[in-house]
Amino acid sequence: MSWTRLRRALVWSKVSTTLNGELDIPEPPSAALTTQVAADLTHKFVFICGLHRSGTSPLFRILRDHPEISGFRETNVFEDEGQHLQTVMPTAREYGGFGRFGWCPEAHLTENSQLITRENRERLFEEWSKHWDLAKSCLLEKSPPNLIRGRFLQAMFPNSYFIVITRHPIAVSLATWKWARISLEGLFQHWLHCHRLSEMDRGFLQRVLVVKYEELINNTQTTVDLIYRFLSVCPQPCPSLNRDGNARYFAIWRELSQMRLAVLKNHLVAKYETDFRHYGYSLVDLDATVTQDSMPSQILGLHESALRL
Numbered sequence: 001m002s003w004t005r006l007r008r009a010l011v012w013s014k015v016s017t018t019l020n021g022e023l024d025i026p027e028p029p030s031a032a033l034t035t036q037v038a039a040d041l042t043h044k045f046v047f048i049c050g051l052h053r054s055g056t057s058p059l060f061r062i063l064r065d066h067p068e069i070s071g072f073r074e075t076n077v078f079e080d081e082g083q084h085l086q087t088v089m090p091t092a093r094e095y096g097g098f099g100r101f102g103w104c105p106e107a108h109l110t111e112n113s114q115l116i117t118r119e120n121r122e123r124l125f126e127e128w129s130k131h132w133d134l135a136k137s138c139l140l141e142k143s144p145p146n147l148i149r150g151r152f153l154q155a156m157f158p159n160s161y162f163i164v165i166t167r168h169p170i171a172v173s174l175a176t177w178k179w180a181r182i183s184l185e186g187l188f189q190h191w192l193h194c195h196r197l198s199e200m201d202r203g204f205l206q207r208v209l210v211v212k213y214e215e216l217i218n219n220t221q222t223t224v225d226l227i228y229r230f231l232s233v234c235p236q237p238c239p240s241l242n243r244d245g246n247a248r249y250f251a252i253w254r255e256l257s258q259m260r261l262a263v264l265k266n267h268l269v270a271k272y273e274t275d276f277r278h279y280g281y282s283l284v285d286l287d288a289t290v291t292q293d294s295m296p297s298q299i300l301g302l303h304e305s306a307l308r309l
Contacts, residue, residue, distance in 0.1 A: 042137070043134070043137060043138070043139050043159065044137060044138045044139070044159055044160075044161055044231060045139050045141070045153070045157040045159060045160045045161065046063070046069065046138050046139065046140045046141070046160075046161045046162075046163065046231060047140075047141055047142070047146045047150065047153055047160060047161070047162050047163070048060055048063075048140070048141070048142035048146065048163050048165065049142075049146040049147040049150060049162055049163065049164045049165070049198065050142075050144065050146075050147055050164065050165040050166065050167070050213075051144055051147060051167075051172055051176075051190075051191065051194055052092075052098050052099075052144050052172070052175075052176055052179075053167070053171070053172050053175035053176050054144075054165055054166065054167040054172055054213060055165050055167050055213035055216055055217075055245075056079075056142045056144070056165055057079050057142070058216070058241055059142075059163070059165055059211075059216060060079075060080070060140065060142045062220075062224055062238045062239070063140055063224075063227065064140055065238075066138075066228070066233060066236060067136075067236070068136055068137050068138055068233040068234065069136060069137075069138040069139075069140050069231075069233065070132045070133040070134070070135075070136040070138065070139055070140060071132075071140035071141070071142075072085065072128075072131045072132070072140075072141065073131075075131055079142075080142075081142060081143045081144075082128055082141035082142065082143050083143035083144075083145060084143075085127060085128060085130075085131060086123075086124050086127040086128060087123065087127065088115060088120045088123055088124045088127075089109070089115065089124075089145070089149070089152075090106070090107075091143075091145070092107075092143070092144050092145050095107040095145075097179070097180070098176050098179040098180040099173075099176050099177075099179075099180030099182055099186065099187045099190050100180065100182070100190065101144070101145060102147075102148055102190055102193050102194040102197065103190065103193065107145060107148060107149070108148045108149070108197055109148070109149035109151070109152030109153075110149075110151040110152055110155075110201070110204075111151050111152065111154070111155040111204070113152050113155075115152070116152065116155050116156060120156075121156050121157075124156060125157075128141065137233070138161075138231055138233060146162075147164065147194055147195075147197075147198050148194055148197045148198060148201070150162050150198070150201050150202075150204075150205050150208070151201050151204050151205065154204075154205055154206065160205075160206075160207065161207045161208075161209075161230065161231060162205055162207065162208040162209070163208075163209050163211065163227060163230070164198060164202070164208060164209070164210045164211070165210075165211050165212070165213055165216070166195065166210065166211075166212055166213065166279060166280075167212070167213035167214070167246075168213070168214065168246055168249075168250075168281050168286065169187075169188055169191045169192075169272075169276055169281055169283075170246075170249055170250065170253050170283065170286065171213075171245070171246040171249040171250070172187070172191055173187035173188055173191060174249040174252055174253070175249060184268070185268060185271075188268065188272050192272070192275050192276075195279055207230075209226070209227065209230045211223055211226070211227070212280065213245070213246075214246065216241060217241045217242060217243050217245045217246075218243055220238060220239070220240050220241050221237070221238055221240075224238045246286075250286045250287075253265070253283075253286070268283065269283045269284060
């Protein structure tokens with residue numbers, strides 16, 4: 001099958017564009033893979049992408065309960081994450097784990113990865129399919145490294161759909177700190193680094209939807225209905241989520257002003273407020289949806305012992 005015929009068969013639906021607004025058509029997959037693509041036309045490979053503690057797990061549990069979607073369950077691995085159920089790609093832990101994995105250049109996988117071979121693709125599908133119900137049209141997987149390996153996954157499974165979920169960097173960083181045990185500033189930097197890579201990669205993805213965790217918890221049904229439309233599956237009611245999911249972390253952040261860490265907090269705001277505003281978040285007005293702004297920038301290091309959660 002030629003790439004032209006294959007592309008028509010897949011009926012690419014370009015959802016995202018490159019940063020300059022032009023459509024970007026990826027290079028054809030390797031010849032070794034094209035012979036295997038026909039088997040994928042009956043399935044949609046759905047990947048949830050988001051950092052640790054970004055809301056990927058509650059979203060995953062909601063989606064896998066849909067009658068047209070099969071997601072891993074009762075696998076006896078952490079959060080039923082696909083990264084722990086395969087042997088093709090290194091896991092986040094192998095790249096440093098919580099709050100660190102994104103810094104490793106090898107963790108950012110694209111269509112140019114040497115891991116993209118016919119043998120690896122068959123092995124990955126075989127390992128994951130043991131935990132999927134192949135009678136269902138949508139095959140769901142979620143792992144934090146998906147945030148920076150979407151291009152690789154699309155090359156492996158061309159009929160892929162990506163759901164990127166973002167969460168306020170204060171909540172992600174404070175929730176992650178107890179495992180990562182690195183500075184709050186280091187976690188802020190990792191959040192930004194991974195989301196910059198993800199933003200850059202989205203120009204190469206054919207089907208991608210970005211949602212915020214805050215939208216998911218405050219308007220669960222509306223947000224999930226949007227995802228159902230994106231996947232072209234029938235709508236169905238879903239359970240509500242805890243709207244106070246960020247509250248405890250925002251409370252800790254606000255308390256820093258009453259402590260000796262107030263100076264450090266002010267420096268973090270000065271340094272990172274502009275960067276986070278680009279993604280719709282603020283370190284000052286925590287509950288607001290913001291746009292890009294300009295703030296002064298200063299350099300500060302916050303030692304890992306500053307916060308004891």
